[in-house]
Amino acid sequence: MYLALTGGVGGAKLALGLAHVLSPDELVFMANTGDDFSHFGLHICPDLDTLMYTLCGEANPDSGWGRQSETWQFMGALRAFGGEDWFKLGDRDLATHLVRTQRLNEGATLTEVTRDLCRHLGIEHEVYPMSDDPVPTIVETADGELPFQHYFVRDRCAPSVTGFRFDGIETARPSEPIMQLVSEGRIDGVVICPSNPFVSVDPMLHLPGMRGALEASGAPVVAVSPIVGGRAIKGPTAKMMRELRLPTTAVEVARHYGGLLDGFVLDACDQHLVAEIEAMGCRAIATQSVMVTLEDRIGLARDTLKFLETFK
């Protein structure tokens, strides 16, 4: 069984590819919830939702987030009230947040609610939030601290980043079902999807015991680079690296994950970086990693899994 760690849009693309190649018995997902936030009293999980909508074919193909065939009557009425409209909530998307909020208010865990939402969406693979405890990502910027969605959506990643904080992570418990699979030696390989290392993957790896459990399990860990040709396919990864005065290269991403990694998947255009990464003690391959079509997603999934097989 394989474990895939993923954030939002970019990671979800590979997640879909993996779900096409591996059965629900062979693959489980763990999603970042550091970007969860409360808005209008609703519990919103943007990364988790993007993963769910992507896996069930409900994702909006144009925006990358939200639901397809979405309508915006709510947002129009909200604007007429002068309501905060920086976070776009589609009419159909709202149902996800309201059902989740109600279930959480009734005492269910995010793991339980997510399982239920996935079942209704027809998703057969297990999708686990990284934790049932809130671990809100705080973006430290030159202008002060910002909750993640305020930085990411409201301020369009404009503030210059100086660091990140995951509020409450010291006492947060990592996903119990995932920790159990890992500790029982049932995970044969781990894929870190091409998500933002700082705000999508780090919250998962920094959960108490998570990184240590993965390392102790002996399962090979392979990450797919979100940086291609020195740029991020989607999102602020490259911009963050510049602001943190890090080289904006795939090598730096591999360095960021450090000793956890057994292998690293580069894009074909970064073939010349293979040697540099392997010098760090981490094997690397270069392949077509820009995912435009479903075939691209499946192709990258196959290449990544084939690479993982070589570590056995």
Add this chain to the structure above:
Amino acid sequence: MYLALTGGVGGAKLALGLAHVLSPDELVFMANTGDDFSHFGLHICPDLDTLMYTLCGEANPDSGWGRQSETWQFMGALRAFGGEDWFKLGDRDLATHLVRTQRLNEGATLTEVTRDLCRHLGIEHEVYPMSDDPVPTIVETADGELPFQHYFVRDRCAPSVTGFRFDGIETARPSEPIMQLVSEGRIDGVVICPSNPFVSVDPMLHLPGMRGALEASGAPVVAVSPIVGGRAIKGPTAKMMRELRLPTTAVEVARHYGGLLDGFVLDACDQHLVAEIEAMGCRAIATQSVMVTLEDRIGLARDTLKFLETFK
């Protein structure tokens, strides 16, 4: 200045008529909030919303509740999740609840939020919730206690009613702006709109100090009967009266309000009840009170106000 006390659909019809006849300097509204409830984490005020939507011409003319030109994408998605769909939340209506919930969570009072919502809806008359404190109506039935909306909407008023309770009313503070107008002698007359006496009007009158302040002010109080020809135009008033073993007549409504009333407005078809009501020490008139058109609403408002004038 006149004060109109109102619940939902029936009361809101007369409220609209009054708003056509009297300027914002001459008329203020106080609405029942005993039917407020929390659903999916949202603070929903059905009576208040019906009043607001009615006053700004946004009310759905067919259902009597909700917004016109409403869409139901959210409800469709909610059903797909197996979510609770007994309370219909339109896509546009949701904006009202989310803005209200957010503002309340930020610490605003319901009075402040309502003023803001009304302003954005273009309502010029002041609309006051009866209290900023929650006073949830509990319906006591043969099958046990039910929160009001569960009784009213989910169970379609099917359970047999044995009584009512307004949770927390002992310590709830009645609307401060209304109490101030009343105590300063600025209210020249009070209209109790044709709303359900038990679950729409009683919560307002039972607020600590409210009834006493109205009586002490000396302003004449006139109620319009929600019972016409022994039946309720809309809603469960007559059914409740039967279950409470009360005669289902307009006379009984007048008796219910008791000494508070100076006058009572009957429908023309109940002309024969005038003498019986006047024998109770309360003057009565009979007029066309069934409101189908806007002209009906304005006509009843004029008749009611003319009647109120006779008490000066």
